Amino acid sequence: MFADYFVEVPRSPATVFRRRFRIRRPLFLRIVNALSSRYEYFQLHTNATGKIGLSPLQKCTVVVRQLTYEGTTDMFDEYLNVIEMTGRECLKNFCRGVRETFRDTYLWKLTSADCQFLLDLHGRTHNFPGILGSIDCMHWEWMNCPTTWRGQFTTKFKGTHPTVILEAIAD
Structure with missing residues (x-):
């Protein structure tokens, strides 16, 4: 997955990423970076045996694919190596994180003045x-x-x- 989409010269072009994820790569990476800098859940960890856990990219990819394809949490087990319980946990933390992180910038309730501005524009x-x-x-x-x-x-x-x-x- 990393070589397909997230290296400096990915195997898949930006158009393929946009088609598969229904989001542009720079926006996706902005969300991943914002969540990983703000929430410990989206940071890379190692367990007691020294095994590296899921990367922030894997966790966010699981969620975006679930939301894009309206699939179950275990729909991408083989490709992303994420079990159903982890997929649900990623979805819950992602939604909460996006809501808290981007609320003031993008997720506000429109006022009548905002609507009028959009209509005029x-x-x-x-x-x-x-x-x-x-x-x-x-x-x-x-x-x-x-x-x-x-x-x-x-x-x-x-x-x-x-x-x-x-x-x-x-x-």
Whole structure:
């Protein structure tokens, strides 16, 4: 994993990272660095036998992959060498850490003045005023879904056919 994405010249280009993680590498690394500098849980440790534990990159990768693919905590056991209990623990600590670390910068509740500023900015920039928020969301039936992925994209909500959720958003 480290050689694929995180060395100076990774095997996989930035576009592959963005597609697999649904986040740009610099933003991901910023989150990892912020969490590892602030929380002991995200720092590299060795146990009593001298065995090195999971790196901050592994812990954050487990969480981002879980959130990206809406998978279970043990979905990436083989690739990332993380057991189910550790995956759950990583998710819990990651969510708490991101909330506490980035609350003041990114996670505040919009005021009416903030909304008005965004509306005005969008109107000036794109000459298309008055657009903000989620426009629509729908389930699109995936007729040619590969057989091996069928269970991953099928829910009882929409019956036995695999679907993909399409959402149009404006901000």
